[in-house]
Amino acid sequence: MQRPCESVVRCDGSSRPPPRGEAVRLPPMDTALAIDIGGTKLAAGIVNGDGVLLHRDEAPTPATADPDVLFAALLRLVEALPPAAHVVCGAGCGGPMTRGGEEVSPLNIPAWRHFPLRRRLHQATGLPVFVDNDAKALTLGEGWVGAAAGEQNFIGMVVSTGVGGGIVLDGRLLNGAQGNAGHIGHMVVEPGGRRCVCGSRGCLEAEASGLAIRATTGRAPSEAPAAVIARTGMLVGRAVASVANLLDLRLAVVAGSVALGFGQPFFDAAQQEIDALARLDFSVGTRIVPAGLGGAAPLIGAAAVGFRGASSFHRAP
Numbered sequence: 001m002q003r004p005c006e007s008v009v010r011c012d013g014s015s016r017p018p019p020r021g022e023a024v025r026l027p028p029m030d031t032a033l034a035i036d037i038g039g040t041k042l043a044a045g046i047v048n049g050d051g052v053l054l055h056r057d058e059a060p061t062p063a064t065a066d067p068d069v070l071f072a073a074l075l076r077l078v079e080a081l082p083p084a085a086h087v088v089c090g091a092g093c094g095g096p097m098t099r100g101g102e103e104v105s106p107l108n109i110p111a112w113r114h115f116p117l118r119r120r121l122h123q124a125t126g127l128p129v130f131v132d133n134d135a136k137a138l139t140l141g142e143g144w145v146g147a148a149a150g151e152q153n154f155i156g157m158v159v160s161t162g163v164g165g166g167i168v169l170d171g172r173l174l175n176g177a178q179g180n181a182g183h184i185g186h187m188v189v190e191p192g193g194r195r196c197v198c199g200s201r202g203c204l205e206a207e208a209s210g211l212a213i214r215a216t217t218g219r220a221p222s223e224a225p226a227a228v229i230a231r232t233g234m235l236v237g238r239a240v241a242s243v244a245n246l247l248d249l250r251l252a253v254v255a256g257s258v259a260l261g262f263g264q265p266f267f268d269a270a271q272q273e274i275d276a277l278a279r280l281d282f283s284v285g286t287r288i289v290p291a292g293l294g295g296a297a298p299l300i301g302a303a304a305v306g307f308r309g310a311s312s313f314h315r316a317p
């Protein structure tokens, strides 16, 4: 007798690892092929229409100067996923990029300069493909099923090796002229401060990113002293307060290994600075909280980019 819950996905929608040696079967449902492209790792996964990550796989980003070697590594991950009824492919990738990810030139992936990511993924998968900045994708995912679910106005941030962000205003993810809206990493928080990769000085990324912390302390962020953790939180809070005052939003959702690794002392310092600097009637009470989707956030965000692009993304910002 066939039991109703034979498949990999349980009746309650959660997933369990497939039994060894048995083909993975997913139930027929609309899923997105989700792809996350970072400087240290590549990831591919399957996300359903409820924002549940059903399957994921990842591999180190190959250290290569050949754009096609890198793309081939990405396709191997995709091809190793179990078969599923994908309706769309969504991808998050480091910036900068031209609008829609037609050409990507991630600062931390030198092999790709003006790489035609959207077109190549479409050719390889046959699916409609939608590409966006990885921090914007994560923001979209957090607004879909994460710590900002149901919020119409908020900023999502990633404080990691670098600092990125995305802004949802009036329920919509902002793009800007070339799709780069939300680059909070290059908001100046320390006038006359450290030189930034962008050419400016005192940017949040130049002062509070993992790379900046390594450069100034000589240690990994995981070994940062309490004073550095507090200063990093304070600077992030300074930037968030300005955004809250500028854009009439009162929630910041923060992901990334540096912020989440620092934990509560980081968030306490950030909140204290926000409380001191966000003083307008509409910005008083602005909160900063950890992202809710943890390690699944980049792929769920990539899927959100895909579903939204495919116009089947009913509950999204």
Ligand SMILES: [Zn+2]
Pocket: 185, 186, 196, 197, 198, 199, 200, 201, 203, 205, 206
């Ligand atoms: Zn900068």
